[in-house]
Amino acid sequence: MDTIRSFKGYGKVDPAEEQAFRRKTRKRLIILTVSVVLLLAVIIGAVAGTLIHNRNKGNDSADVQGSNASAQSIKAVCSQTLYPESCYNSISEINKSNSTDPEELLKLSLQVVLNSLSELSSLPKSLEKVATDETVKKALNVCDTVLNDAVDYLRDSISSMDVKSGEKLLSGTKIDDLKTWLSTAITNQETCLDALEEMNSTFLAETKSRMQNSSEYASNSLAIVSKIAGILGKLNIPIHRKLLAEKEDRFPEWVFPGVRRLLQESRPTPNVTVAGDGTGNVTTIKAAMAMVPKKSKSMFIIYIKEGVYKENVVLDKSFWNVMIYGDGKDKSVVSGDLNFVDGTPTFSTATFAVAGKGFVAIDMGFKNTAGAAKHQAVAFRSGSDFSVFYRCSFDAFQDTLYPHSNRQFYRDCDVTGTIDFIFGNAAVVFQNCKIMPRQPLSNQFVTITAQGKKDPNQNTGISIQKCVFSALDELTAPTYLGRPWKEYSTTVIMQSTIGAFLNPLGWISWVQGVDPPASIFYGEYMNTGPGAGVDKRVKWAGYKPSLASSDANKFTVGSFIEGPMWLPQKNVMFDSTL
Numbered sequence: 001m002d003t004i005r006s007f008k009g010y011g012k013v014d015p016a017e018e019q020a021f022r023r024k025t026r027k028r029l030i031i032l033t034v035s036v037v038l039l040l041a042v043i044i045g046a047v048a049g050t051l052i053h054n055r056n057k058g059n060d061s062a063d064v065q066g067s068n069a070s071a072q073s074i075k076a077v078c079s080q081t082l083y084p085e086s087c088y089n090s091i092s093e094i095n096k097s098n099s100t101d102p103e104e105l106l107k108l109s110l111q112v113v114l115n116s117l118s119e120l121s122s123l124p125k126s127l128e129k130v131a132t133d134e135t136v137k138k139a140l141n142v143c144d145t146v147l148n149d150a151v152d153y154l155r156d157s158i159s160s161m162d163v164k165s166g167e168k169l170l171s172g173t174k175i176d177d178l179k180t181w182l183s184t185a186i187t188n189q190e191t192c193l194d195a196l197e198e199m200n201s202t203f204l205a206e207t208k209s210r211m212q213n214s215s216e217y218a219s220n221s222l223a224i225v226s227k228i229a230g231i232l233g234k235l236n237i238p239i240h241r242k243l244l245a246e247k248e249d250r251f252p253e254w255v256f257p258g259v260r261r262l263l264q265e266s267r268p269t270p271n272v273t274v275a276g277d278g279t280g281n282v283t284t285i286k287a288a289m290a291m292v293p294k295k296s297k298s299m300f301i302i303y304i305k306e307g308v309y310k311e312n313v314v315l316d317k318s319f320w321n322v323m324i325y326g327d328g329k330d331k332s333v334v335s336g337d338l339n340f341v342d343g344t345p346t347f348s349t350a351t352f353a354v355a356g357k358g359f360v361a362i363d364m365g366f367k368n369t370a371g372a373a374k375h376q377a378v379a380f381r382s383g384s385d386f387s388v389f390y391r392c393s394f395d396a397f398q399d400t401l402y403p404h405s406n407r408q409f410y411r412d413c414d415v416t417g418t419i420d421f422i423f424g425n426a427a428v429v430f431q432n433c434k435i436m437p438r439q440p441l442s443n444q445f446v447t448i449t450a451q452g453k454k455d456p457n458q459n460t461g462i463s464i465q466k467c468v469f470s471a472l473d474e475l476t477a478p479t480y481l482g483r484p485w486k487e488y489s490t491t492v493i494m495q496s497t498i499g500a501f502l503n504p505l506g507w508i509s510w511v512q513g514v515d516p517p518a519s520i521f522y523g524e525y526m527n528t529g530p531g532a533g534v535d536k537r538v539k540w541a542g543y544k545p546s547l548a549s550s551d552a553n554k555f556t557v558g559s560f561i562e563g564p565m566w567l568p569q570k571n572v573m574f575d576s577t578l
Helices: 015-056 062-078 084-094 102-120 123-130 134-160 172-198 204-235 257-263 285-289 549-555 563-570
Strands: 272-274 300-304 307-310 313-315 322-326 332-336 352-354 360-362 365-368 380-382 387-390 393-395 401-403 407-411 414-417 419-424 427-431 434-437 446-451 461-465 479-482 490-494 521-525
Touching: 062 084, 062 102, 084 102, 084 204, 102 134, 102 172, 102 204, 123 134, 123 204, 134 172, 172 204, 272 285, 285 300, 285 313, 414 419, 434 446, 446 461, 446 490, 461 549, 479 490, 490 549, 521 549
Parallel strands: 272 300, 300 322, 307 332, 313 352, 322 360, 332 365, 352 380, 360 387, 365 393, 380 401, 387 407, 393 414, 401 419, 407 427, 414 434, 419 446, 427 461, 446 479, 461 490, 490 521
Antiparallel strands: none
């Protein structure tokens, strides 16, 4: 039986069970300590070897010894990256103290990324001054937004390295955060290039060239962090987690008690009510958003009464902890029609877009009514870390739902569309959702997903678990579960019901007739329904028609998005495991 968690209160822990858990945890922590030592052994060995070598030569210069030891340490750390030369050169340049401490070298690698991104972030504005094409200016505006957000994520990453007294840097939560934010910094740079490319901008080559260093540096830092994360993952150590009884629910320690009580309410008292008929505090959602304090640590709640709100809403990265709830996914609806054909970059077509952490939407509908003929037209875009969508609907045609980046969870939601209608590079899990492909234009086929993982160390991908795939209307076009968008695209469909509409191949290449690279990870696990048979599926090297349970478990809420650490505050049910 699946364990379904909802969040109504706390429970007590059995003392004997807790004592046993503590003994087990102590044992695991000992193993962790040994493993971390082993991880650093190559660095220590390199440093020791250098010192011995210097002594044997009679070199008494402490400066030379320190410099050589530091160089060997940096080489050892950088040997784990995709770009070891740029890693070594960039860290060595700013390692003024000749540090050999791996944690300090990680901090220096993050500083390298921040310096490079800060310099790059001024480029879009300077190019916009000389651009003459309005669509290119819009693409450059996308670059300006995402590159400045990337700078913020690097600042967040560096700040997280400043641990308090007695606090360990190598904790599961800190490593998860670092991996997520560095993954997002890489994604944001890729988003800039995508926007310029789709608008046929002549600035693409220059931007790509100027971006090379920052892209490599971010990849290097992510690789270094991932090596530490790998040990924690293999040991499955529940860092900073409390033992509770099997069916009890819990909140993370970092959620304030007042917020916990607030989120236990099914329809909490709003800070502001939106009603188009004038019966609320304001008549538009934008007016309500103007009242949200910046970077709020407490939840700001907006109730949106029944009605169709024709407006485009954007909440940038400074809007933290915003909750919106309506009267139902078919009753409280936000509707827009921005689209690619009319000259808007895909990123900017979203009817509703969020970037600040902790966003929650409940009982809401989001539409883009541009139609199939207008091509890319996003109903909702989220780059919000720890964002949750519960009993919501996302309705459009091409590119309906854009889980752009960071950690996201969708439960009991409806998603309809035609081409790549769930796409992006977030770490995202869909549970108990209805995925509904619809009839496209006469010359088109349907692809449900398009995942955009660019770097092998990014902790991103699309996981669809315990959902129902069914046609919205009379669907006659060839329909596929998805297509790999980038070199390391990652998508899994698990324990879901798939209708007869699906083409037996299941998946399709981004470039027709050309198999995707073996570096992708696509898989299916224990699906049912007339479309679930895998006998005639694609034969790609990176596709697994029947995942092992150990592999499938990596894409659950508990493993893939660390759901048990943050979802309990959101007052939404979730299945933590398979």
